[in-house]
Amino acid sequence: MSGSIEISQELFDPQIDETPPSRFKRMFVYMWRYRLGMLGMFFITALCITAVLCPWIAPNDPYEQDIMNMLKPPFWMDGGGMDYPLGTDQVGRCLLTRIMYGTRISLLVGLSAVGIMLVIGAGLGILAGYFGGATDSIISFFINCMMGFPFILLAMSLVAVLGPSLQNLIIALGLTSWPVFARVARVETMRFKSQDFVLAARSLGYSPLRIMARHILPNLLSSLVVVGTVAVARAIIRESILSFLGLGVQPPIPSWGMMLSEGRGYMLMQWWMATFPGIAIFVSALGMNLIGDALRDLLDPYLRKT
Amino acid sequence: MAPDKRQHSDSFLMEARDLKMHFPIRKGLFSSTVGYVYAVDGVSFGINRRESLGLVGESGCGKTTVGRCLLRLYRPTSGKIFFQGQEIQDMTRKDLLKVRTRVQMIFQDPYSSLNPRMRVRDIIGEVLTVYKIVEPLERKDRIAELLQAVGLQPDHGARYPHEFSGGQRQRIGIARALAMNPKLIIADEPVSALDVSIQAQVINLLDRLKEQFGFSFLIIAHDMSVVEHVADRIAVMYLGRLAEMASDKEIYTDPKHPYTRALMAAVPIAAPGGIERRLQRKLLTGEVPSPITPPAGCRFHPRCPRVMDECRNRKPPVIEVQPGHYVHCFLYA
Numbered sequence: 001m002s003g004s005i006e007i008s009q010e011l012f013d014p015q016i017d018e019t020p021p022s023r024f025k026r027m028f029v030y031m032w033r034y035r036l037g038m039l040g041m042f043f044i045t046a047l048c049i050t051a052v053l054c055p056w057i058a059p060n061d062p063y064e065q066d067i068m069n070m071l072k073p074p075f076w077m078d079g080g081g082m083d084y085p086l087g088t089d090q091v092g093r094c095l096l097t098r099i100m101y102g103t104r105i106s107l108l109v110g111l112s113a114v115g116i117m118l119v120i121g122a123g124l125g126i127l128a129g130y131f132g133g134a135t136d137s138i139i140s141f142f143i144n145c146m147m148g149f150p151f152i153l154l155a156m157s158l159v160a161v162l163g164p165s166l167q168n169l170i171i172a173l174g175l176t177s178w179p180v181f182a183r184v185a186r187v188e189t190m191r192f193k194s195q196d197f198v199l200a201a202r203s204l205g206y207s208p209l210r211i212m213a214r215h216i217l218p219n220l221l222s223s224l225v226v227v228g229t230v231a232v233a234r235a236i237i238r239e240s241i242l243s244f245l246g247l248g249v250q251p252p253i254p255s256w257g258m259m260l261s262e263g264r265g266y267m268l269m270q271w272w273m274a275t276f277p278g279i280a281i282f283v284s285a286l287g288m289n290l291i292g293d294a295l296r297d298l299l300d301p302y303l304r305k306t
Numbered sequence: 307m308a309p310d311k312r313q314h315s316d317s318f319l320m321e322a323r324d325l326k327m328h329f330p331i332r333k334g335l336f337s338s339t340v341g342y343v344y345a346v347d348g349v350s351f352g353i354n355r356r357e358s359l360g361l362v363g364e365s366g367c368g369k370t371t372v373g374r375c376l377l378r379l380y381r382p383t384s385g386k387i388f389f390q391g392q393e394i395q396d397m398t399r400k401d402l403l404k405v406r407t408r409v410q411m412i413f414q415d416p417y418s419s420l421n422p423r424m425r426v427r428d429i430i431g432e433v434l435t436v437y438k439i440v441e442p443l444e445r446k447d448r449i450a451e452l453l454q455a456v457g458l459q460p461d462h463g464a465r466y467p468h469e470f471s472g473g474q475r476q477r478i479g480i481a482r483a484l485a486m487n488p489k490l491i492i493a494d495e496p497v498s499a500l501d502v503s504i505q506a507q508v509i510n511l512l513d514r515l516k517e518q519f520g521f522s523f524l525i526i527a528h529d530m531s532v533v534e535h536v537a538d539r540i541a542v543m544y545l546g547r548l549a550e551m552a553s554d555k556e557i558y559t560d561p562k563h564p565y566t567r568a569l570m571a572a573v574p575i576a577a578p579g580g581i582e583r584r585l586q587r588k589l590l591t592g593e594v595p596s597p598i599t600p601p602a603g604c605r606f607h608p609r610c611p612r613v614m615d616e617c618r619n620r621k622p623p624v625i626e627v628q629p630g631h632y633v634h635c636f637l638y639a
Binding site for chain 1: 410
């Protein structure tokens with residue numbers, strides 16, 4: 001009922017457009033509309049800050065082993081202490097510190113791998129969707145081959161050829177996970193290609209490259225960003241999987257996946273060793289997904305107001 | 307404006323000669339061609355400088371395909387297209403650039419014809435930048451000028467297309483078409499997606515701009531009453547072929563082809579006794595045959611009230627019943 005009263009006031013009040021709400025209020029309304037996205041933003045910002053500042057804010061050295069204090073529980077449990085707030089691992093390294101340093105690896109891997117995927121996937125997808133015909137058949141076949149191939153096997157063989165290192169891990173992830181981008185880009189391109197504004201661009205004599213880059217790509221961005229944020233989350237998880245298998249980041253560099261793998265053997269008694277890196281993976285993946293959701297709304301000009 | 311009797315290609319601004327566009331129908335595993343859609347099957351006409359030609363026909367008769375062929379958005383199956391005396395049907399994209407900046411199109415659906423991610427000023431001004439027509443500083447003025455010419459405010463340039471109504475969007479589409487100062491504008495059903503009240507406004511705008519900018523005009527429509535106001539000459543199309551072509555006045559006062567007569571009968575008459583007069587006329591019955599299996603002989607014969615034997619198997623000749631009035635029909639042979 002109150003809603004209808006508000007609407008009628010808006011309709012009959014001629015002053016409504018002349019007194020815009022203050023900047024602060026507008027910002028607040030905006031943030032409230034995207035509150036879940038703001039939560040995701042908060043998670044990811046916190047992770048980024050941690051990644052940058054960890055040498056100064058981490059309580060200990062990530063590589064320093066303290067044999068006397070190995071497998072210590074978190075501070076709120078018996079035997080825990082503020083020296084090692086989240087406890088220590090099997091060689092007495094501070095878990096909190098290692099998780100904080102692990103943020104760097106995860107974000108680096110996630111973002112750069114997605115960058116590679118975006119370039120390869122969106123590029124091939126737009127080409128396939130725009131030109132159609134034989135180009136489309138070849139690229140689509142390639143996409144299907146990539147999708148049918150087991151990720152672990154492909155990533156494993158890539159790492160085996162290139163040798164396990166952080167850089168090669170990023171390359172392996174990027175080269176194996178782009179088909180989702182290609183599929184989305186291809187389908188969306190086909191959708192937009194049949195619209196009159198692409199026909200108008202063609203009738204103005206623009207080059208195919210210009211049409212793809214300036215007229216089609218901007219229309220794909222919102223879908224690609226959504227796929228991209230999900231892909232960052234997945235790349236972080238896949239980095240953990242490869243590191244878990246020993247194919248990714250090499251010890252003693254702290255990576256969440258590797259910490260998970262190290263904690264596996266202690267799951268029943270020293271649960272914190274696997275739980276906290278797991279929570280870190282979860283929070284970062286959730287944060288990226290929430291941001292992706294909010295960005296999809298924000299980037300859509302039909303929904304954008306103010 | 308009197309239609310040009312001569313058939314030389316250089317007397318027309320743009321001319322189509324025996325234009326054919328057959329779309330292959332592909333099916334099956336190896337996409338073998340199982341047939342063709344005979345969308346346009348031998349159409350010839352010319353557009354004079356500063357003239358507006360109306361191309362009228364039922365939906366599916368190939369009028370849009372003709373328009374797109376003229377712009378070379380499709381490569382015609384056969385036939386010739388001349389623009390300022392130059393054959394353009396086999397030109398490569400690079401050679402076509404000169405034509406494409408001189409010939410512009412206005413689209414039917416104002417909702418899909420504007421890129422939703424571009425600001426209005428970029429939609430209109432991109433072409434100026436791409437072909438370096440104006441200095442970056444002049445660009446803004448030119449865009450403002452164009453916006454004003456189509457009845458919008460210069461500050462509308464900063465907005466996105468979704469902030470406008472259908473009629474306003476169509477005006478933006480018109481401004482984009484005008485940006486290059488084209489010699490010919492092809493308007494594909496420019497008002498059929500708009501409300502009736504807006505239709506008249508946009509038609510009047512097009513008419514005014516035609517005088518102001520001095521372009522030729524090919525207006526494609528399924529509705530006689532739309533082209534009536536704008537066109538100097540009207541070409542009537544039926545199932546991929548022309549039926550009749552004559553000046554605006556003659557088509558209305560003295561239609562010759564049975565199909566044109568039927569079309570005229572479908573136009574509402576706003577005059578005393580209009581309804582009775584309309585009822586006396588013969589309205590068409592039956593459906594348009596499929597362009598995949600068009601009827602032999604005259605395309606119109608299955609529905610023609612005055613069908614004769616010859617119509618069934620021979621293509622009707624082109625007869626000039628009066629200077630500049632062409633009918634494709636055996637009745638006048």
